[in-house]
Amino acid sequence: MTAQAVPGDRRRLTHRRRFPDPDALRAVRFDTRVRSIEESIRRELALTLRLPSADRVATGRPLRAQGAGSIAAVRIAGLLERGLRVRISPVELLRDDSVTELAVLLAMRLEGRAEAHLTGPGGARR
Amino acid sequence: MTVDQLDVLPGRPGVLPGRRIAAPLTVTDDELQLWMLRRPWTESAARPLTVSGLDDRERERAASFQRPQDRLLYVSAHLALRRVLAACLGVHPRDVLLGREPCPGCGGPHGRPVVADAPFPLHFSLSHSHGLVLIAVATHPVGVDVEQLPSAETVDLCTPSLHPAEQKELALLPTGERRRAFTRLWTRKEAYLKAIGTGLSRDLSADYLGEREGPGAPPGPAGWTVRNVPTGSRHSAQSDHSGHCAAVAFRSAQDHCCTVRRLPEDSLYADDATATGIVAAVEPRVCALLPVSRALT
Numbered sequence: 001m002t003a004q005a006v007p008g009d010r011r012r013l014t015h016r017r018r019f020p021d022p023d024a025l026r027a028v029r030f031d032t033r034v035r036s037i038e039e040s041i042r043r044e045l046a047l048t049l050r051l052p053s054a055d056r057v058a059t060g061r062p063l064r065a066q067g068a069g070s071i072a073a074v075r076i077a078g079l080l081e082r083g084l085r086v087r088i089s090p091v092e093l094l095r096d097d098s099v100t101e102l103a104v105l106l107a108m109r110l111e112g113r114a115e116a117h118l119t120g121p122g123g124a125r126r
Numbered sequence: 127m128t129v130d131q132l133d134v135l136p137g138r139p140g141v142l143p144g145r146r147i148a149a150p151l152t153v154t155d156d157e158l159q160l161w162m163l164r165r166p167w168t169e170s171a172a173r174p175l176t177v178s179g180l181d182d183r184e185r186e187r188a189a190s191f192q193r194p195q196d197r198l199l200y201v202s203a204h205l206a207l208r209r210v211l212a213a214c215l216g217v218h219p220r221d222v223l224l225g226r227e228p229c230p231g232c233g234g235p236h237g238r239p240v241v242a243d244a245p246f247p248l249h250f251s252l253s254h255s256h257g258l259v260l261i262a263v264a265t266h267p268v269g270v271d272v273e274q275l276p277s278a279e280t281v282d283l284c285t286p287s288l289h290p291a292e293q294k295e296l297a298l299l300p301t302g303e304r305r306r307a308f309t310r311l312w313t314r315k316e317a318y319l320k321a322i323g324t325g326l327s328r329d330l331s332a333d334y335l336g337e338r339e340g341p342g343a344p345p346g347p348a349g350w351t352v353r354n355v356p357t358g359s360r361h362s363a364q365s366d367h368s369g370h371c372a373a374v375a376f377r378s379a380q381d382h383c384c385t386v387r388r389l390p391e392d393s394l395y396a397d398d399a400t401a402t403g404i405v406a407a408v409e410p411r412v413c414a415l416l417p418v419s420r421a422l423t
Binding site for chain 2: 050062072091
């Protein structure tokens with residue numbers, strides 16, 4: 001992935017402003033970290049889908065069920081990867097995991113649990 | 127047209143054992159059929175769509191949508207798909223058995239959608255976005271994608287995931303043209319990824335789907351033809367969010383004659399037999415090679 005054709009400085013500033021610092025997130029309790037990531041996902045989805053506010057994004061539903069498609073997934077995955085410095089693929093974002101479940105996944109990966117995945121009823125392997 | 131009338135229509139090799147309907151819609155070898163449907167944002171309370179023609183998985187998915195307009199478009203798209211496939215197969219729409227090919231990457235049951243019991247090669251692809259549904263039907267693997275134009279910021283954020291040559295092409299464009307060019311490119315890419323069955327699990331930078339062709343251009347996917355499809359949205363594409371781009375990818379090294387049909391909205395509300403008759407009666411509006419470059423969309 002290269003950044004040669006995009007206004008990279010603007011993009012980097014944008015994602016820094018949008019996401020909490022990954023080191024600060026690691027330092028807080030797990031549930032606090034999850035809530036913070038959850039809010040970031042809600043905000044980004046609302047921006048991507050041009051919703052009037054993040055309140056319109058339900059934490060208990062998958063992104064796909066809230067109108068996210070491929071472009072939205074690639075955008076949000078890129079922002080999450082750059083902002084939180086953890087790996088998340090667009091395919092993972094478009095599975096049946098709810099916003100909260102995705103936040104848990106990302107919170108685990110922030111701890112360095114790189115192989116973290118969801119296996120429950122709403123999990124990524126369903 | 128009733129089921130009994132359908133019985134006497136000229137048959138094709140698609141009459142299923144035990145079912146009495148002859149397929150009224152023929153898909154010839156190397157033909158590419160595109161079907162379009164436009165839907166309003168809201169559903170008439172006096173004329174609700176019924177989901178009884180969908181299978182359990184489709185109904186579950188329809189129920190999962192948070193916004194009514196997303197649910198309406200999903201239900202419309204899948205009813206439309208079933209009506210078109212039913213007309214090709216000679217079965218009732220609710221009897222079209224949809225399944226998934228194995229994923230070409232991991233072998234899991236989430237590859238390209240297929241008709242599970244088609245008695246002859248029948249491939250299809252479905253895409254829908256913001257009021258527009260696009261369906262492709264062919265005897266060879268095919269993929270379609272339709273997208274609403276994303277914001278300029280989204281274009282900036284997604285462009286780094288593309289093939290390096292695609293990024294360069296977009297960077298050379300004036301800012302005002304970049305959103306549309308990106309969306310045209312994106313739909314070509316996603317149509318191709320759907321056609322090969324990988325979807326987004328394949329690296330978006332792995333294949334060149336840019337506008338350039340001929341000597342000096344990076345090679346595109348070998349054995350595939352990928353073209354943008356006119357959507358009729360151009361009038362609104364420059365000034366607001368409602369413009370669409372669309373594309374189709376089909377397994378052939380040559381352009382095909384492509385028929386484009388507008389699916390009548392009435393077919394969604396009609397009973398199965400009547401709907402099949404409506405679909406079969408639609409005349410193709412265009413029969414032409416799809417445009418190679420940026421015309422017509």
